[in-house]
Amino acid sequence: MKILTSQQIRYVDAETIKREAISSLELMKRASTAFYNWFIEKYSNKSTSVLIFSGVGNNGGDGLFIARLLHKSGYSVKVCIVEYKNQYSEDCAHNFRRAKAENISIIKIYNEDQIPDICKYDVVIDGIFGTGLSRDVTGIAESVIGKINESGAKVISIDVPSGLFLERKTTFAVKATETVTFQIPKLALFLPENNLFTGNVTIIDIGLNEQAISESDSNIYFTEKSEISKLIKPLNLFAHKGTVGHALIVGGSLGKCGSVCLASRAALKTGCGLVTAYMPKCGVQVIQINFPEAMAIEDRGERYISNIDFEIKPDAIGIGVGMGQNEETKKALHDFLINNKVPLVIDADGINILSSNHNWIELLKPDTILTPHPGELSRLVGGWSDDYDKIQKTRLFAQKYNLIIVVKGAYTLIIDSENIYMNSTGTPALATAGSGDVLTGIITSLLAQGYNPIDSAKVGVYIHGMTADFTTKSINPRSFVASDIIENIGNAYNNLEKIR
Ligand SMILES: NC(=O)C1=CN([C@@H]2O[C@H](COP(=O)(O)OP(=O)(O)OC[C@H]3O[C@@H](n4cnc5c(N)ncnc54)[C@H](OP(=O)(O)O)[C@@H]3O)[C@@H](O)[C@H]2O)[C@H](O)CC1
Numbered sequence: 001m002k003i004l005t006s007q008q009i010r011y012v013d014a015e016t017i018k019r020e021a022i023s024s025l026e027l028m029k030r031a032s033t034a035f036y037n038w039f040i041e042k043y044s045n046k047s048t049s050v051l052i053f054s055g056v057g058n059n060g061g062d063g064l065f066i067a068r069l070l071h072k073s074g075y076s077v078k079v080c081i082v083e084y085k086n087q088y089s090e091d092c093a094h095n096f097r098r099a100k101a102e103n104i105s106i107i108k109i110y111n112e113d114q115i116p117d118i119c120k121y122d123v124v125i126d127g128i129f130g131t132g133l134s135r136d137v138t139g140i141a142e143s144v145i146g147k148i149n150e151s152g153a154k155v156i157s158i159d160v161p162s163g164l165f166l167e168r169k170t171t172f173a174v175k176a177t178e179t180v181t182f183q184i185p186k187l188a189l190f191l192p193e194n195n196l197f198t199g200n201v202t203i204i205d206i207g208l209n210e211q212a213i214s215e216s217d218s219n220i221y222f223t224e225k226s227e228i229s230k231l232i233k234p235l236n237l238f239a240h241k242g243t244v245g246h247a248l249i250v251g252g253s254l255g256k257c258g259s260v261c262l263a264s265r266a267a268l269k270t271g272c273g274l275v276t277a278y279m280p281k282c283g284v285q286v287i288q289i290n291f292p293e294a295m296a297i298e299d300r301g302e303r304y305i306s307n308i309d310f311e312i313k314p315d316a317i318g319i320g321v322g323m324g325q326n327e328e329t330k331k332a333l334h335d336f337l338i339n340n341k342v343p344l345v346i347d348a349d350g351i352n353i354l355s356s357n358h359n360w361i362e363l364l365k366p367d368t369i370l371t372p373h374p375g376e377l378s379r380l381v382g383g384w385s386d387d388y389d390k391i392q393k394t395r396l397f398a399q400k401y402n403l404i405i406v407v408k409g410a411y412t413l414i415i416d417s418e419n420i421y422m423n424s425t426g427t428p429a430l431a432t433a434g435s436g437d438v439l440t441g442i443i444t445s446l447l448a449q450g451y452n453p454i455d456s457a458k459v460g461v462y463i464h465g466m467t468a469d470f471t472t473k474s475i476n477p478r479s480f481v482a483s484d485i486i487e488n489i490g491n492a493y494n495n496l497e498k499i500r
């Protein structure tokens, strides 16, 4: 699904109206009804009292339409119009007149004293500004947003939290508990620094014209289940372990051999036929006892890798987990990169070693996958001033070296030289020791099975996140561990195959 800018959203809006021969009011009705349906499912008790803050644009129009729908079905509703300017949009003005005629309690707010006691209401709906925000919030809108945030009330924002900029850093906006956004994902809703404003984000369909969306020129995508599901390769009836890919995991050092066990196990559970772990001597017994399905090759180093040398012919290699940064290990990585021709995933200390030897990055073959967490990324591409800057710097880095960078975190980003893919699965449960090692194993396995590098990264990150989504009820996120990811890879496949 494409992620669009506010200007592109306006275009899709206008095109939907034109191509489907509907009025703008009809489109507002679709959006408001979709929001209303979401709301009544969540708050089915009609004694829920609702305070709605509406602006004077179309976001405010949605707020008023939603007020009418809720009032009609028996909820107790009060509307406050935040009149930050006296020129209402046509559809907002229409809904204002209708709401008044339907005897909904409405007041206009021009100064702070008129703001009601927000805490007295069960839920606040925020419809002050939407995607039309074009400048910093001041005056009465600023005061109202300040009061909403102070109140500690449960706040549901319509489309976007009021005050949130879609294309630049936001410092002041409604701090929503939930944001219910209309059909098109907006980048700003999924950036870590905006989580304070967005709360939990839900995307709802409002029947925008799909053709107009697909014509929009965007290279930022929100990964969807249907798309990932289509990428899953079917099983071959005549497959045997030698035909479905051989993954090699290179890593480990004294005290950090578990990372290789996790990555290797994840690789096999993701479906490649063979997995070999390449480890220092101290790691070989560890993996053989813990994970008998894996084969192991011993490095000549006792406690850390000192010379990467093997005779097998793997289809993909994942390197770096638990590897440490001993000088001999660094040299071993350098020499390995000079000769390597196999599709590669680099993680953890592998990335750190590259960060401190920047000219080695040029040794990487096109489409090598790097999977940094934010700390590793900042060492690799330099610091950033905000999330937009982080994305821009990572994009330039990916373009310069022709690499695929998996920026791990909530809504992991997969950035290559052309596109950005934002992953839509996962929960905070994934922030646990070994989670990154497992991801490396999953992606390496997919590469070994013949998925192209960008699909390996997209599918791998998606499956990794899905395992946490499934288990939110059965395993409390606090006690979810990396092995739980591995145990649920099969369930993720089942779930993806179900919708094919
Ligand atoms: N396709 C969809 O998703 C649909 C979305 N809908 C809803 O429409 C809004 C967007 O509505 P819009 O009228 O374009 O904009 P807003 O309601 O966000 O803002 C209204 C006007 O406010 C002015 N503005 C901008 N920034 C400020 C500010 N800081 N202070 C004061 N005023 C400001 C601006 O007008 P100017 O001419 O003064 O610049 C805005 O136009 C979207 O979010 C959805 O909720 C439709 O309902 C259906 C389809």
Ligand SMILES: [K+]
Binding pocket: 059, 126, 127, 128, 129, 130, 157, 158, 159, 160, 161, 162
């Ligand atoms: K809003």
